[in-house]
Amino acid sequence: MFFQLVEKKAQVIDLSGNKVKEISLPKFFSFPVRKDLIRRAFHSSFTKGLQPKGRDPAAGKRTTAKSFGINLGLARVPRIRGAGEGALAPNTVGGRLAFPPSTRERIVEEINEKEKRLAILSGLASTTIPRFVISRGHKVKLDLPLIVTDDLGNISKSSDLEDVLTKIGLSEELKRAKNKRVRAGKGKMRGRRYKRTRGPLLVVHDSKLPVVKAASNLPGVDVISAKELSIIHLAPGGHPGRLVIYTESSIKELENRFGGMSPK
Incomplete structure (x- = not known):
């Protein structure tokens, strides 16, 4: 499939929300958004973190x-003598499972390295398109993508x-990110009762900056370096369009990492 790349421009704002300058974005920000690739790459990354699960043979x-x-007028299921209760068979209460989970089951979805890289670029491109960001539920009224000066990392x-995120116009998004709901299913009994909303993602150029620790106390706000950025961060659940705040240096780091990729 042929796709013509166009050069996009974006405004860089300071910590007060004022426009400082305009920069040209790397061409991969205009890549087509491939939802199929993003979903597949997400499932591949997600399943690699799962632990194989099996059952006790007994x-x-x-x-x-x-x-x-x-010839007793009873079903021929195994029964406990004296009590007459059915047991052991898969169709009885407390019986064995007919097809229990096995550690030999293939739970990891494989994906080619080039496909994974294209999925990340497609996820990056989706952060510049308002309809994808709004469809995820993010509350944003600013021009996308959001690029802030490197002072954010300090x-x-x-x-x-x-305060900074409020000044640049993300007060409603922070309020939305504080929402949490009770998880459906048995996970409520396993130490993960609540599910919290995914808020904005801060992409910085270095994982050792002070802002990484500062963001850990803000619910729903995540920080990742441009070197470690993956589809798990860009498209939680396999859905593209997460609200991402880039620093100016992180854009250069992403260009060094993905600058030579082609959308074909």
Whole structure:
């Protein structure tokens, strides 16, 4: 598929929300948004973090239950003598599973390295398109992408970072990111009762900057360096269009990392 790249420009703002200058974005920010690639790359990265799960070979079989045989007017399921309760068989309460999980099951979705890189670039391109960002539920009324001066990386207090994000027009987004809801399913019993909303992502050029620690106390706000940026951060759940705030140096770092990629 042929796609013509166009050069996009974006405004750089300071910590007060004032426009400082205009810069040209790398060409991969105009790549086509491939939802299929993004979803596949997300599942590949997500499944690589899963631990293989199996069952005890004796699970559901620790019983003395035996079938009483035929001609008794009873179903021939294994029963416990004296109690008459069914056990052991898969169709009985407390019986074994017919097809239990196995550690030999292939749970990792494989993906080619080039496809994974194209998915990341497609995820980066989606951060510049308002309809993708709004469709994820983000509350933003600013021009995209959001690029802030490198002073953002030197913020060391959570309160200062919250003030800066409010000044640049993300007060509603921060309020939205504080929402949490009760998880559906058995995860409620396993130490992960609540699910929290994904808020803005800060992309910086270095993972050792003070802002990384400052953002840890803001619910829903994540920080990642341009070198470690992956589809897990850009498209949580496999859905493109996360609200991303770039620093000026992180744009240069991304260009060094992905500058030679082609959309074909």
